[in-house]
Amino acid sequence: MGPRLPLMLKDAGLTAFVAAALGIFIVGFRTVDTGGGKGLSFDYHLVDLAVAVVVIFIGRLGLSMAANGQRWPAIVLGGAMIAAGASPMKLPSGFLHWFVALGGVLLVIRAIWPWASDAMSAAARTPSGLALGKARSRWFGWLLLGAAVLMPFTPIADQKTMDLGVLILTYVMLGWGLNIVVGLAGLLDLGYVAFYAVGAYAYALLSTQYGLGFWTVLPLAGMMAALFGIVLGFPVLRLRGDYLAIVTLGFGEIIRLVLLNWFDLTNGPAGIGSIPGPTLFGAVFAETPPAGKQTVSEMLGIAFDGNHRLIFLYYIILGLALVTNLFTQRMRRLPVGRAWEALREDETACQALGINPTNTKLTAFAIGAMFAGFAGSFFAAKQRFISPESFVFIESAIILAIVVLGGMGSQIGVVLAAVLLIGLPEWFRDLGNYRMLAFGLAMVLIMVFRPRGLISHREPSIRLHPAGSGGSG
């Protein structure tokens, strides 16, 4: 390992010392109320602190080894940490096991990263690697679609999984809708959830007040949201970049505050309840039919099962999401879609070519809003209860994060990012409060290793030479 070792040990020791000095107040002990008015006393967590300091010492040592090109010692250290984390050794909390093991995993990844990425890019350059990459990008989408269609029939499809599936697909649809606005047209929209809210309230009000069904209201809700998109977009789409982002952020908040305060219409913070669910050819999903209606189990002559409703919802949102995707794919290949991307690239040049920037942006904005409206009315039908609580800024931020992490403009990227961002926090529920930490870690890792999003490849909307024929480049 050479003469550098003492230096590395010293550095790792220093890092561990800093961690200990900082950690002793944060992790080392905490005050607890002893009760009975006797004041506070200390609860010591010195083992936790010691484990953390040891992990940081080994981690730092391993990182400097990896940075120094000493791959194997770093891998050994990482492996030891993983083994320690997975071992039945008694640590004060399950989280510490995770912490130790995760640290080891990161260290191993760091140690083999330069090596692995070299090997991967070399493999991708060989003819068979190129063919594989092409086949993968072509079949990956179909594979995902097949998995999504078959999912409800697999043994894993219990109620929890189906709920999560519906949730993820809702975000996939919203991500695809926002992808038109942000990914294609390059308009940073921080208030996308406003159109989601418009769709949701449109369905909730029209169904509870006027008794209209889900399938009637769905197109109306989309049109309503698109109309809101045009009304908002017309004055503000002259703005560019940051200014547009701020105005859309404000619009999102205004819609939420209107929903909160227009008591006569929206019932304010109490929200709207008993929203009817979607029907299948007029039949409702319920155990006992309401007056004048038929239940689905009666219509199909099958036994009632609470899961049927969930499976039905799952296929509705899958269908809606696929419509969004097909529509977007098709629009991309039309003149208007190319104009969206051209606007994202250079608005001045677009104007010089005689393209009306305001109208082109408006179409993107309105179409994006329309799909949010569809998703919103689905959301209302699924939840059967909506309130302004569901349409806060963080929702806009999550949808935007899905688009950005997926790789702006990439449809498959949105799916992967939605699975990651919505699915991951659910899967890591066992970690308790630390799951948000894992969530943050995942985001940081994506941004470090894939700064342009999970899928940064852009497929041309039209080709002169068939794909793969090479040309000169």
Place this chain on the structure above:
Amino acid sequence: MTSSPSTGPLIEVEHLTMRFGGLIAIDDVSFAAHQKAITAIIGPNGAGKTTVFNCITGFYKPTAGRLTLRGVGREFLLERMRGHEIGQKARVARTFQNIRLFAGMTVLENLMVAQHNKLMRASGWSVLGLLGVASFQRAEAAAVELARLWLERIGLMADADRPAGELPYGDQRRLEIARAMCTEPVLLCLDEPAAGLNPRESAELNQLLVSIRDRDGIGVLLIEHDMSVVMNISDHIVVLDYGRKIAEGVPLAVRNDPAVIRAYLGTDDEANDG
């Protein structure tokens, strides 16, 4: 004074003035440019050449003056039109001093975006296009054909599916001209197309511009510092200095004009003033 006087000038710039606050960037400039002719606008840095272009192409609203374009079938008063309408209706196309291609899109896509308005109509504002109507598909095939023609003329056929931003600098310059030509303009405004080109690329550019004048028969307005381009291919030259027109004429006359020499070399200025 130059070619095709029978039809009258293609664009007539009359008493054009552009003021930015207290600064007068263009001061009462008048000139005309003809069809099937290359009209060069030259002058030292800061003479107001690009400002003239920005007024003609609608990026600036002139403070005063009239810009008349005798285009397809009717007259257009450019100073009264909104930015994008000048490209869309009056059919004036331009390129930029710093190249403004759609860098992330492919070469072919750049040329397709240039045909946006035509294709938008053919796609029934996207409705017919979404349905895949045959007339739209024919229009798109025709647009690809026009793009292919221009790719051949600028020699970028093999690079059609590469992102435009990956092309070498000289190719990007030519692509920007081809993109402007794909809008099927009556007047093409080129802002320093030879900037940053090596002598060989510069000669290729000369050929391209001459072929645009002779084969396509449109008017070309050209801002250029490279005198090998200006003197070789221009039919008419307008010289600006400090926002005023100081000379105008055929290349040979302008080259020997004392006012032009003074503006460029600045030698006699102090002697005269002092």
